[in-house]
Amino acid sequence: MGSSGGGERTGEPGGGGGGPSSTSPGGSEPPQPPEPNKPSRPNKPSRPAEPSPPGSPGPSTPPPPAAPASLTLGAPQRAAAGKRWCEQVTVEFRNTGGSPARSGTATFATHIIGALGVDWATIRTSQPLPAPIAAGSTRSETYTVCLESWRVPLGMRVETRDVSAVWE
Incomplete structure (x- = not known):
C-alpha cells in the first residue's frame, strides 16, 4: 500500500503541497535539491584544544634561553687560624640563576683591628x-x-667582615 502523492516535499512545516511559498510575495521559489548525505555527529560544544602534557610530542617550540648565573x-x-695575621673564612655561594658559574673571584675585605x-x-x-657552581645549587x-x-703588629688582630664575588 504505497502512497502515490503528487506533491513535493519542501521541508517547510505543514508543507508538502505544491502551493506557492509564503516566503516570497507574488511568486513561488523553486524547490531546493536535497542535501547529500552527511555523516551525523552529535552536537558537542566545541572546546579549545588542550595543551599536550609534558613529555608528549607536540608543537616544537625552542626552549627559552637559560638565565645567566646569579650568585x-x-x-x-x-x-x-694559627697566626694572628690569618683566619679561616667559610663562605656559602648559592647560584640562583639558570646557568652554572664557571669561574670567578671572591674578594675579602679584611679589617686590621687594634687592641682597643x-x-x-x-x-x-x-x-x-x-x-x-651548578645552577640552583649551593x-x-x-x-x-x-x-x-x-x-x-703584636696586640692587633684581623677580621674578615665582607666578601664579594664576580663570576662568569
Whole structure:
C-alpha cells in the first residue's frame, strides 16, 4: 500500500503541497535539491584544544634561553687560624640563576683591628671561586685569608667582615 502523492516535499512545516511559498510575495521559489548525505555527529560544544602534557610530542617550540648565573653569598663565618695575621673564612655561594658559574673571584675585605678595638685599615685580597657552581645549587668553601705579617703588629688582630664575588 504505497502512497502515490503528487506533491513535493519542501521541508517547510505543514508543507508538502505544491502551493506557492509564503516566503516570497507574488511568486513561488523553486524547490531546493536535497542535501547529500552527511555523516551525523552529535552536537558537542566545541572546546579549545588542550595543551599536550609534558613529555608528549607536540608543537616544537625552542626552549627559552637559560638565565645567566646569579650568585648570592652568605655571611662570612670566621675562625681563628694559627697566626694572628690569618683566619679561616667559610663562605656559602648559592647560584640562583639558570646557568652554572664557571669561574670567578671572591674578594675579602679584611679589617686590621687594634687592641682597643680601633679599625686601623681594611685590606682587600682575592681568591678563586670554587667553580663550577651548578645552577640552583649551593656550595660552601673555606678559605685561609692572610695578610702580610708586618701589617698586623703584636696586640692587633684581623677580621674578615665582607666578601664579594664576580663570576662568569
